[in-house]
Amino acid sequence: MGVPRDKIDWCPEIDYDKCDYCMECDEFCPHRVFERRDGEERKLVVANPTNCVVFCRACGKTCGPDALSFPDKKETTALIKKLREELVQDG
Amino acid sequence: MGNEKYAILPCNGMDKEAGALARETALRLSARQAGEIVCPVLYHRSAKKYGKLLESSPLLVIDGCRTACASNLAKESGARITRRLNITDYLKGRGIKPGKSLELSTELLDETHRILEELLETDSEEGKAAIAADFTAPLEYETFTQDKYIFRVPRQGFLFNENDCWARVDGTRARIGISDFVQNSASDFLFFEPPQVGAAIEQFGEAGSLESTKTALDIISPFSGTVVAVNAELAEAPETINGDPYEKGWAVELELADFEGERELLMDCPSYLGYLKKKVEREFHKKERE
Ligand code: SF4
Numbered sequence: 384m385g386v387p388r389d390k391i392d393w394c395p396e397i398d399y400d401k402c403d404y405c406m407e408c409d410e411f412c413p414h415r416v417f418e419r420r421d422g423e424e425r426k427l428v429v430a431n432p433t434n435c436v437v438f439c440r441a442c443g444k445t446c447g448p449d450a451l452s453f454p455d456k457k458e459t460t461a462l463i464k465k466l467r468e469e470l471v472q473d474g
Numbered sequence: 475m476g477n478e479k480y481a482i483l484p485c486n487g488m489d490k491e492a493g494a495l496a497r498e499t500a501l502r503l504s505a506r507q508a509g510e511i512v513c514p515v516l517y518h519r520s521a522k523k524y525g526k527l528l529e530s531s532p533l534l535v536i537d538g539c540r541t542a543c544a545s546n547l548a549k550e551s552g553a554r555i556t557r558r559l560n561i562t563d564y565l566k567g568r569g570i571k572p573g574k575s576l577e578l579s580t581e582l583l584d585e586t587h588r589i590l591e592e593l594l595e596t597d598s599e600e601g602k603a604a605i606a607a608d609f610t611a612p613l614e615y616e617t618f619t620q621d622k623y624i625f626r627v628p629r630q631g632f633l634f635n636e637n638d639c640w641a642r643v644d645g646t647r648a649r650i651g652i653s654d655f656v657q658n659s660a661s662d663f664l665f666f667e668p669p670q671v672g673a674a675i676e677q678f679g680e681a682g683s684l685e686s687t688k689t690a691l692d693i694i695s696p697f698s699g700t701v702v703a704v705n706a707e708l709a710e711a712p713e714t715i716n717g718d719p720y721e722k723g724w725a726v727e728l729e730l731a732d733f734e735g736e737r738e739l740l741m742d743c744p745s746y747l748g749y750l751k752k753k754v755e756r757e758f759h760k761k762e763r764e
């Protein structure tokens with residue numbers, strides 16, 4: 384995208400009121416975005432948000448209780464474009 | 475065009491100036507022994523008449539306007555178009571707006587020289603740019619292997635997003651599909667759920683979905699636009715994508731909404747090849763560790 388990945392806010396967010404820790408999402412995603420925390424109350428966390436592929440929403444489909452949500456696509460696209468322009472201006 | 479002789483199917487040229495120019499271009503090409511003309515009216519009446527010619531020669535279609543009767547005629551009778559030229563688009567690129575008159579002005583007749591030169595001069599980059607690539611033009615690929623997998627990426631003419639989906643642009647249209655990487659990792663596709671024709675799709679929005687023996691995934695559109703066609707063949711044979719993800723395995727055709735504004739967020743072929751190599755290496759190292 385021509386913008387440092389850590390400037391782009393894109394990753395799944397887990398709604399802990401809905402999540403039943405089935406771990407389908409973690410099993411699905413090949414990018415080590417999630418991490419399991421055995422013995423803790425929140426047994427699954429988004430540990431590596433910048434590993435998530437921008438605009439991917441694939442794990443969301445695997446989630447039965449619909450506990451995963453993503454940022455707004457349009458806003459993210461607009462943000463990336465803005466950041467790109469700033470980078471160009473700064474040389 | 476090289477030394478190959480074409481079967482040339484032009485617009486019949488009886489409706490508008492651009493059509494008349496299409497007809498004129500075809501006549502001159504044939505006078506220069508560059509090909510043999512297929513009369514659109516006779517072809518429409520009896521495609522059989524040209525069966526032999528079309529079997530042995532590549533087909534060049536010259537459309538006058540965007541209605542593209544000649545292209546549609548060829549498609550309807552199942553002919554494979556090798557090369558396509560749209561006079562209206564060509565003239566637009568030259569800053570000329572054709573009118574209604576069927577008698578060609580000297581200005582337009584001058585243009586025919588230019589078109590002929592560009593058509594006959596295969597090596598000129600300018601010529602290639604002026605005559606838009608067709609979706610059916612044959613592709614060349616870069617390949618690399620990792621373990622038992624072979625990955626292919628076209629050499630040029632495609633744009634990719636980081637979600638491993640591609641767009642092949644021709645004028646204001648683009649075909650959308652998935653890359654060899656997705657195809658390899660998903661294994662055999664069983665089902666393609668296309669978007670509605672006429673639906674508006676956002677950049678990075680969903681343009682249909684796929685299910686394979688291993689997984690389900692969305693096609694993430696590199697561009698925004700309106701769905702003008704979906705690949706009907708995939709309903710019968712979704713595994714076409716596995717065999718040929720960049721050509722026969724295209725999924726959706728879009729009328730683009732903002733090509734210039736959106737392309738900057740995409741990768742060209744060499745960039746995607748680099749991106750893909752890194753990604754594949756990472757995944758295979760990970761597998762080794764596990
Ligand atoms: S959106 Fe895609 S990359 Fe991100 S966590 Fe989910 S599956 Fe992984």
Ligand code: SF4
Pocket residue numbers: 397401402403404405406407408409427445446447448449450451
């Ligand atoms: S798939 Fe959904 S319910 Fe299952 S662990 Fe992931 S977020 Fe929780």
